[in-house]
Amino acid sequence: xxxxxxxxxxxxxDHGRFLxxxxxxxxxxxxxxxxxxxEALVRVRRGLETYTPGSLEGWLARIVTNxxxxxxxxxxxxxxxxxxxxxxxxxxxxxxxxxxxxxxxxLSSELQRALAGLxxxxxxxxxxxxxxxxxxxxxxxSQGIPVGTVRSRIHRGRRLLREALS
Amino acid sequence: VSRRDLPDDxxxxxxxxxxxxxxRTRIEARLADDAQWRAELDGIRTVRDALRALSWPxxxxxxxxxxxxxxxxxxxxxxxxxTRTRRARRARSVAAVGVAASIAVxxxxxxxxxxxxVAPQLATMSDQHASANAASADPISSLAPVxxxxxxxxx
Numbered sequence: 001x002x003x004x005x006x007x008x009x010x011x012x013x014d015h016g017r018f019l020x021x022x023x024x025x026x027x028x029x030x031x032x033x034x035x036x037x038x039e040a041l042v043r044v045r046r047g048l049e050t051y052t053p054g055s056l057e058g059w060l061a062r063i064v065t066n067x068x069x070x071x072x073x074x075x076x077x078x079x080x081x082x083x084x085x086x087x088x089x090x091x092x093x094x095x096x097x098x099x100x101x102x103x104x105x106x107l108s109s110e111l112q113r114a115l116a117g118l119x120x121x122x123x124x125x126x127x128x129x130x131x132x133x134x135x136x137x138x139x140x141x142s143q144g145i146p147v148g149t150v151r152s153r154i155h156r157g158r159r160l161l162r163e164a165l166s
Numbered sequence: 167v168s169r170r171d172l173p174d175d176x177x178x179x180x181x182x183x184x185x186x187x188x189x190r191t192r193i194e195a196r197l198a199d200d201a202q203w204r205a206e207l208d209g210i211r212t213v214r215d216a217l218r219a220l221s222w223p224x225x226x227x228x229x230x231x232x233x234x235x236x237x238x239x240x241x242x243x244x245x246x247x248x249t250r251t252r253r254a255r256r257a258r259s260v261a262a263v264g265v266a267a268s269i270a271v272x273x274x275x276x277x278x279x280x281x282x283x284v285a286p287q288l289a290t291m292s293d294q295h296a297s298a299n300a301a302s303a304d305p306i307s308s309l310a311p312v313x314x315x316x317x318x319x320x321x
Contacts, residue, residue: 016225016229017222017225020224025223034229107216111217130218152175156175159209161217
């Protein structure tokens with residue numbers, strides 16, 4: 001393992017909150033976000049053997065989004081509940097978000113619901129850009145797609161969000 | 167190339183500073199005389215700013231990341247909080263015996279960067295593991311807890 005590579009425990013301790021935040025924005029509820037983090041940490045542990053020190057949070061964001069997309073594909077192949085129904089309720093165990101207490105929390109909840117309704121490819125691009133703060137180039141590398149596709153997905157995702165909120 | 171050839175997604179790239187100078191010039195020229203495009207830009211900007219202003223979702227207090235264990239050389243997730251599938255129960259049971267490196271890490275949610283003494287919630291994990299397995303008469307439940315506490319040294 002090269003110098004500068006964190007241990008699995010350090011990743012869990014120092015970046016668990018980061019992983020949870022990205023996961024929550026992707027799935028929209030606490031229970032599924034926790035599951036996503038657990039699975040992501042398993043992949044982190046495997047991946048650290050070949051990790052090249054660099055942007056750790058970019059690497060972690062790639063892992064958690066890949067876990068999210070893999071899970072979506074798996075559910076599509078073997079759906080126990082129609083995927084559309086899952087999207088409507090914001091996750092397999094429902095939306096965990098607390099009842100909004102003020103305007104800002106209400107907007108946050110509405111935005112999170114709209115985010116959860118986006119097609120997952122758009123959602124991932126928007127979350128990586130506007131939540132994680134990755135550049136288009138970083139998202140391109142992270143997702144293995146051309147920059148032009150990143151640009152298109154981000155814009156179409158934002159446009160759908162605007163329509164959902166209007 | 168006419169200004170009208172600009173795709174709509176150029177607006178997001180423009181907002182994000184992801185355009186080159188030549189494209190930026192063309193976008194600004196079009197925005198100057200296309201009210202519909204300006205409205206589109208404003209709408210996209212509003213959504214983008216709202217997303218970026220969202221507070222970071224905090225994990226619930228006591229959220230335990232992991233533990234993870236190895237079963238037959240394969241790293242698996244072990245979720246001691248919930249029992250969902252028979253396969254997951256089986257994996258936990260096997261791992262409880264064969265764990266080579268299981269680690270429970272509790273987040274210090276309030277001060278995540280300053281707390282080095284992490285206290286994994288082993289009592290809770292133990293209870294939950296035991297209750298989750300009691301219904302299936304799993305003899306492994308008596309071997310709880312699954313996780314091994316780890317005391318971290320400071321960075």
